[in-house]
Amino acid sequence: MKGIHIRIWKDRLAxxxxxxxxxxxxxxxxxxxxxxxxxGISSLSWSFLTSLPKPPGETGGGVFNAIVGTAMLIVLASxxxxxxxxxxxxxxxxxxxxxxPGLVRTAADLLQGIPSIVVGIIxxxxxxxxxxxxxxxxxxxxxxxxxxPIIVRTTEEVLLLxxxxxxxxxxxxxxxxxxxxxxxxxxxxxxxxxxxxxxxIARIAGETAPLLFTAxxxxxxxxKVTEPVNALPLVIFNYATSPxxxxxxxxxxxxxxxxxxxxxxxxTAKAIAKRMGGSVTNE
Amino acid sequence: xxxxxLEDLQNKVRKAAFxxxxxxxxxxxxxxxxxxxxxxxxxxKDEEELDLLDLEITEDVIRIFARYxxxxxxxRMTLAIFNINRYxxxxxxxxxxxxxxxxxxxxxxxxxxxxxxxxxxxIASEMLKDSINAFMKGDAEEALRVIERDDExxxxxxxxxxxxxxxxxxxxxxxxxxxxxxSIARNLERIADLATNIAEETVFLEKGKIIKHTxx
Amino acid sequence: MNNVTxxxxxxxxxxxxxxxxxxxxxxxxxxxxxxxxxxxxCGKTTLIRCLNRMHETTPGARLTGRIWLKxxxxxxxxxxxxxxxxxxxxxxPNPFPTMSIYxxxxxxxxxxxxxxxxxxxxxxxxxxxxxxxxxxxxxDALHKRGTFLSGGQQQRLCIARALAVKPEALLMDxxxxxxxxxxxxxxxxxxAKLKKQVTIVIVTHNIAQxxxxxxxxxxxxxGELIEYGTTETLFTAPKDPRTEEYLTGKFG
Numbered sequence: 001m002k003g004i005h006i007r008i009w010k011d012r013l014a015x016x017x018x019x020x021x022x023x024x025x026x027x028x029x030x031x032x033x034x035x036x037x038x039x040g041i042s043s044l045s046w047s048f049l050t051s052l053p054k055p056p057g058e059t060g061g062g063v064f065n066a067i068v069g070t071a072m073l074i075v076l077a078s079x080x081x082x083x084x085x086x087x088x089x090x091x092x093x094x095x096x097x098x099x100x101p102g103l104v105r106t107a108a109d110l111l112q113g114i115p116s117i118v119v120g121i122i123x124x125x126x127x128x129x130x131x132x133x134x135x136x137x138x139x140x141x142x143x144x145x146x147x148x149p150i151i152v153r154t155t156e157e158v159l160l161l162x163x164x165x166x167x168x169x170x171x172x173x174x175x176x177x178x179x180x181x182x183x184x185x186x187x188x189x190x191x192x193x194x195x196x197x198x199x200x201i202a203r204i205a206g207e208t209a210p211l212l213f214t215a216x217x218x219x220x221x222x223x224k225v226t227e228p229v230n231a232l233p234l235v236i237f238n239y240a241t242s243p244x245x246x247x248x249x250x251x252x253x254x255x256x257x258x259x260x261x262x263x264x265x266x267x268t269a270k271a272i273a274k275r276m277g278g279s280v281t282n283e
Numbered sequence: 284x285x286x287x288x289l290e291d292l293q294n295k296v297r298k299a300a301f302x303x304x305x306x307x308x309x310x311x312x313x314x315x316x317x318x319x320x321x322x323x324x325x326x327x328k329d330e331e332e333l334d335l336l337d338l339e340i341t342e343d344v345i346r347i348f349a350r351y352x353x354x355x356x357x358x359r360m361t362l363a364i365f366n367i368n369r370y371x372x373x374x375x376x377x378x379x380x381x382x383x384x385x386x387x388x389x390x391x392x393x394x395x396x397x398x399x400x401x402x403x404x405x406i407a408s409e410m411l412k413d414s415i416n417a418f419m420k421g422d423a424e425e426a427l428r429v430i431e432r433d434d435e436x437x438x439x440x441x442x443x444x445x446x447x448x449x450x451x452x453x454x455x456x457x458x459x460x461x462x463x464x465x466s467i468a469r470n471l472e473r474i475a476d477l478a479t480n481i482a483e484e485t486v487f488l489e490k491g492k493i494i495k496h497t498x499x
Numbered sequence: 500m501n502n503v504t505x506x507x508x509x510x511x512x513x514x515x516x517x518x519x520x521x522x523x524x525x526x527x528x529x530x531x532x533x534x535x536x537x538x539x540x541c542g543k544t545t546l547i548r549c550l551n552r553m554h555e556t557t558p559g560a561r562l563t564g565r566i567w568l569k570x571x572x573x574x575x576x577x578x579x580x581x582x583x584x585x586x587x588x589x590x591x592p593n594p595f596p597t598m599s600i601y602x603x604x605x606x607x608x609x610x611x612x613x614x615x616x617x618x619x620x621x622x623x624x625x626x627x628x629x630x631x632x633x634x635x636x637x638x639d640a641l642h643k644r645g646t647f648l649s650g651g652q653q654q655r656l657c658i659a660r661a662l663a664v665k666p667e668a669l670l671m672d673x674x675x676x677x678x679x680x681x682x683x684x685x686x687x688x689x690x691a692k693l694k695k696q697v698t699i700v701i702v703t704h705n706i707a708q709x710x711x712x713x714x715x716x717x718x719x720x721x722g723e724l725i726e727y728g729t730t731e732t733l734f735t736a737p738k739d740p741r742t743e744e745y746l747t748g749k750f751g
Contacts, residue, residue, distance in 0.1 A: 096558050163593070165589060165591055165593040166593055166595060166596075168553070168556075168589065168593070169589065169593045169595070169657070169660075170595075170606070170610055171553065171556055171582065172551060172553060172582055172586065172587040172589075172661075173582065173583070173586070173606055173607040173610055173611070173660070173661070173664065174579045174580065174581075174582040174583035174607065174610070174611055174664070175579070175610035175611060176579060179610050179611070179612070180610070183609070183610055184595055184597075184610070187597040188595070188596055188597055190597070284687070284688065284691065284711060284712075285711075345735055346731050346735070349710065349731065349734035349735045350710040350711060350730065350731070350734060351710065351711060352707060352710070
């Protein structure tokens with residue numbers, strides 16, 4: 001039976017090729033991680049995380065203000081983007097209409113397509129100019145604009161997955177449309193909605209271009225929303241393009257922190273989806 | 284649901300059997316003790332009660348079939364009760380016939396001492412009681428025993444006929460009474476037959492086999 | 500004599516231009532089980548969805564005619580109020596997955612913004628679960644999620660949830676077609692007891708089930724009410740030949 005042997009070999013070859021190709025992407029990832037860690041591990045220390053940057057030319061210092069700044073920007077952007085994005089997502093999934101839903105969806109898609117640097121310039125024109133200076137708020141606005149479409153689409157998708165029977169059950173008990181949405185639909189899809197928000201945060205955590213014209217960066221610790229603020233991506237950008245070797249080292253260190261943050265966010269999002277995901281995807 | 288409906292039905296048929304058996308006993312007692320009121324009770328009161336039950340049971344059976352489509356033993360039970368009900372109603376009719384003849388005979392002298400007729404009545408009444416008991420207990424063996432006793436009743440009927448014919452031939456004034464007594468005996472024989480029919484239903488119920496028209 | 504809980508007068512229902520109910524005149528008798536049966540597409544589900552005004556929640560759906568709940572005009576009442584007085588249980592059991600059994604039973608109150616004191620809440624939950632013949636099975640697990648129950652138990656939970664708000668009528672849309680025979684039997688027995696508490700209207704495509712559990716039966720075909728009467732009459736001597744054909748399996 002010659003035919004069967006050839007077929008077995010073909011099958012093994014195909015399986016092997018698929019295996020190989022699936023493992024390929026892991027290589028660049030591993031290389032990147034290895035590279036970053038090896039270059040930046042030397043600068044990681046408690047003082048690095050807790051002290052402020054030293055003036056150019058001096059060695060030492062830390063990225064405390066950048067960490068705080070990144071956190072601030074995330075919070076600002078979330079406050080602006082989450083309510084609007086979730087509401088739009090709820091609208092798209094729960095309400096039918098002839099023209100408006102299509103319009104909203106298209107708007108979200110277009111928004112998602114705007115290059116982040118353009119978003120930065122827009123935020124510059126809208127917030128920085130009227131306020132006569134760079135500030136954290138502008139950074140928050142820019143990042144929010146990037147977050148909104150992601151939140152809108154994930155919210156809509158997740159809520160569409162909530163079985164129609166649950167809405168019917170709620171209505172049949174005499175509940176209003178809105179109570180049904182707030183107390184049944186959203187809680188059921190909460191895992192997905194939360195994941196969507198976390199994913200959008202992970203997305204903007206490392207955005208650099210918009211921050212160039214908005215938050216701008218600050219060597220000092222800034223806590224006021226009306227002042228420019230430092231952020232990890234800005235640190236990486238500024239230090240790496242500087243002539244100081246110590247700063248290059250610190251840029252690697254900041255990179256590790258940033259990558260670690262994004263990883264953590266993604267893992268948390270997955271964990272939440274798994275734990276609470278039973279509500280929507282299982283029986 | 285179905286179990287309750289069947290339970291109610293069984294209770295009703297037990298009640299009907301009790302009634303029918305009572306009618307046979309009462310009619311016989313009326314004849315033996317020459318009590319016209321007993322005969323009238325059978326004709327006027329008992330018959331009506333039995334007919335009402337008959338109607339109820341028939342309607343109940345139809346309802347059970349329509350609603351529940353009984354299967355297996357439940358099906359056989361429902362059919363058996365339907366038939367038993369019919370037999371009991373006929374037994375009641377025969378008891379009424381006996382009572383009617385009795386009414387004619389109470390105020391007239393006896394043709395001969397009553398021995399065989401009361402004996403027939405006793406066996407027929409027992410057969411009725413035992414066949415219903417066998418049905419209620421689901422005892423096919425006891426049902427078969429009931430069927431065997433039918434021969435005794437048939438023999439007694441022959442005996443009564445021969446005796447009464449002898450009397451009627453020798454004395455024409457006894458013809459009217461003799462004929463009526465013969466009729467009474469015939470009705471009792473029919474009641475015994477109906478009891479065997481009831482017993483056959485029990486065999487059908489328990490064994491799933493129809494043993495009509497066969498000899499055990 | 501017999502009181503009427505729900506009554507429709509020349510009820511017509513539409514999905515857009517398509518008419519799915521044609522001048523239905525039906526009276527539902529109090530504290531009895533009324534079955535509505537008919538082949539697929541006959542309008543039976545649409546009919547009960549009109550009775551608790553769920554029909555109009557579908558975009559493009561509308562109805563004309565009148566519906567009475569006792570002596571109140573259902574169509575001029577607030578639809579949310581109607582749905583509290585006329586409860587519904589669906590084909591696929593649908594307990595709220597994010598709520599515990601306890602909260603599921605109370606959902607009718609919580610979703611309407613009504614807060615019950617703990618003692619009253621406990622009592623309501625127990626009564627409802629007992630009425631649904633589920634209390635003994637879940638009384639020690641009231642704060643667990645409802646989705647861990649079996650299909651039959653979930654359906655009884657949905658029944659308890661509907662009963663908790665003490666409706667005047669309970670509509671059931673093929674409540675056992677997604678359940679196994681044992682669970683189905685459980686719920687059929689439950690309905691026989693429940694009808695003393697609440698008027699029941701059940702839509703079923705299972706003729707035998709209608710025969711077993713209902714006191715009155717309505718037969719519908721192509722949006723029309725063809726025949727209505729006591730189950731006994733309908734099943735033994737139906738008046739309309741179409742009813743007879745349906746019952747004997749000639750179509751549907």
